[in-house]
Amino acid sequence: MKDQELNFEGVEKLPLKAFAERAYLDYSMYVILDRALPSLGDGLKPVQRRIVYAMSELGLAAGAKHKKSARTVGDVIGKFHPHGDSACYEAMVHMAQDFAYRYPLVDGQGNWGSTDDPKSFAAMRYTESRLTRYAALLLDELGSSTVDWVPNFDGSLDEPTMLPARVPNLLLNGGSGIAVGMATDIPPHNLREVVKACVALLDDPDLSTRKIMAHVKGPDLPTGAEIVSPREELVRMYETGAGGFKARATYAVEDGEIVIEALPFQVSGAKVLEQIGAQMQQKKLPMVEDIRDESDHENPIRLVIVPKSNRVDTAALMAHLFATTDLERNYRVNLNVIGLDGRPRVMGLRDLLLEWLEFRKATVTRRLEHRFGKLSARLHILDGLLIAFLNLDEVIRIVRTEDQPKPRLIERFALSEEQAEAILETKLRHLARLEEMKIREEQRQLAEERDEIQAILKSKARLTKLVREELLEDAEEYGDERRTRLVEREAAQAISETELLSSEPVTVVLSRLGWVRAAKGHDIDARALSYKTGDEFQAAARGRNLQQAVFVDSTGRAYSLDAHALPAARGYGEPLSGRIDPPDGATFAAVLLGEPGDAWLLASDAGYGFAARLGDLYARNKKGKQVLKVPENSQVLAAAPIPGPEAFAVFVNNEGEVLALPAAQIETMSSGKGQNLYGIPGRKSADREEYLVAMAVVGPGETLTVHSGNNAPMRLKYDELGQFEDRKGRRRQRFSRAYKQVDRLEVAPA
DSSP: OOOOOOOTTTTTOOOHHHHHHHHHHHHHHHHHHIIIBTTTOOOHHHHHHHHHHHHHTTTOOOTSOOHHHHHHHHIIIOOOSSOOOHHHHHHHHHHTTTTTSSSEEEEEEOOOOOOOOTTOOOOTOEEEEOOTTTTTHHTTTTGOOSSOEEETTSSEEEEESSSOOSSSSHHOOEEEEEOOOOOEOOOOOHHHHHHHHHHHHHHHOOOHHHHHHOOSSSSSOOOOOOOOOOOOHHHHHHHHHHEEEEEEEEEEEETTEEEEEOTTTTOOOOHHHHHHHHHHHTTTTTTTEEEEOOOOOOOSOEEEEEEETSSHHHHHHHHHHHHTTTTTEEEEEEEEEEOTTSEEEEHHOOOHHHHHHHHHHHHHHHHHHHHHHHHHHHHHHHHHHHHHTTHHHHHHHHHHOSSHHEEEEHHTTTOHHHHHHHHHHHOOGGSSSSHHHHHHHHHHHHHHHHHHHHHHHHHHHHHHHHHHHHHHHHHHOOOOOOOOOEEEOOOOOOOOHHHHOOEEEEEEEEEEESSEEEESSSSSOOOSOOOOOOOOEEEEEEEOOOOOTEEEEEEEEEEEHHHHHGTTTTTSEGGGTTSSOOTOOOOEEEEEEEEEOOOOEEBBSSSSEEEEGGGGOOOTTTOOOBBBBBOOOBOOOOOOOEETOEEEEEEEESSEEEEEEEESSBOOSSBBOOOOSSOOOOSSSSOOSSOEEEEEOOTEEEEEEEEEESSOOOOEEEGGGGBBSHHHHHHOEESSOOSSSEEEEEEEEE
16 A cells, blocks of 8 residues: 655644744743733732632622632633632632731631641632622722723633722732743732822822832731831832842740740741751750740740740840741842733832822723713613603603504604613603602712713813822721831841850860761770771860861861861761862871960971961861971871970880970971971982881970880870980980880870
8 A cells, every 4th residue: 555645735834943932932921921920900810810700700799608619719710710720729728818918808718728837728628718808999890891801711701801909909919920031029018008109109200219118118018027128228129129128027025935926928937946946956056945836816926935044145046046047038029010011021119109000090080981971871861761751641642552652752752762762661650750850860960970070081180189089098998007017127147156055175086097076075085986997096186166176188288177066976977078178099197176376286207397376277168278298208197286385396206216306496387398307317219217106295294105015105204305305416315225116105194
């Protein structure tokens, strides 16, 4: 069977690049306009607008009985929004949460989530809902031809393109969304403040942002708390439409306990307690004894922090918690909205309010024109009815005798079809004499209203006055006091870890393979600790846990780590290579611990070295810094602390020969090769004939212990070391004939 030839006649052909560009742009515009960004007019996204409209169509006004949320969601996705029911319901829940919306649009019964877990709401088959009183501000004028209508997704119904909001809902409830290539973050504001700003702009459209901020002082968060950003930051934010602000929890001190009364917007109390508890577990809050959650129905937020004593600085403690937990939070602001021209753009506060006022004036104008048309039509009918009453006998005769009374009435009294139809539909009981008086009274009232509307439509000043009065009335009825205080405060500073910890003696132990640990106390026998197989003791240093430990590797580089951050001595410790970044192949030879001003002796086994201040050896990064220049084929010796200039630096070479050098003769440097401390002639050959095997520094009141093979340890007091001092250039002295191979030197108090 032959293959049939494919026929592409009539099929549009496009380059793949053009098709991909068009498809991506179409998708981007859909996400921007129909999903992620709110409209400036009513401040709603399409799904939110459809939920509110569907609920109004179901008769779920504020005074109606609650209905199952599943009923509303079914109407929304079945009639207007053909998307997932869970996403639709979640949007509905968000509009019902008083901790998420400054002025909720949905009044719910049942579990609608909590501040600790906003998504812990019950399924829509369990909850019930209706609209709030505030939602009427978005819907009241919907039937007055105030907005445009478009067919729904299947063309079976019409839906509004926008709701005729009587107040700037966009600013009042705010919103956030992420589109393609853009995002929006609008914080909530106070109704009365925003209305005052609108009224001020109606009176003077040239007001600057700073003058507008005399009314809109800043965001007004549903959960209260306080905004601590400087005013200049808020001014820049409102001028440009982009920026941010800081919100901080508020607290009070009751009977020595710190009670957190309000949290920043979208912050979970449970998470805050978890963050504080984690710091307590890590011993970073030694001044806190206990934390507990006393929140209940009457006090939605009541977190209690119990200090260990009344001597704890409450302000410093809270500043630390503000800096390290969600008790203080940064909020990004990006006033990116879909304007009246249907295009998204970032707007400053002044431009946003001015454009919304244009929308409001246009809405009021359309409402008045709609009412004017209704009044004119009714007055036209009343004129016809009045003619009928003035000629009642003739009208009755025509109706009784004519086969087609309608055209005869039109011809006889010069009526319109609408007037004739209204006369024919008049009931007999309305032919009473008093009915004429009612018609004349209604004519008078409607004519007055029509003339008033006509005057408003012809005068921009009168239209502005009407908008102004309606805004003030709505603010008075639906507005409330500001919940979020604006207080300029200094930036919160976390307490450093060294301030949080108590000072304790520690011994830092370094193994030959580079494992490190910190044991509490100074009476630790570091050599008796357990080590991994193939590993052994290398060096140890005694100091305090609040000091920095310095490690020197075989290349002479120094690295510093906080002693309190080192692992405990319960196990083998941790490899230093996991915390710092030494050169490839480098091993660790020495550890130093003490105050920054302490002097330490650094040396290589080639006999070169110098005294260094510990603070000069601190390194700022993981790669450390070069301190000791190590001669070729030499190794770094374990560093030794220098207690003072009267101390002796004791050196022993591989032949058991010893030299005691006064510390005052050792040069102090911050880095370098140092001086020749022992007098070993420099050699470039790999075969070293003479090198140092041990080094120690002994001060007054201390004893030097010499270990050599199986020989009993030799103990020498400080005063006895003078016999090994080089006075005449003779360096070949020994501790004893038996001590030809010295293993190590140890220094301890006498």
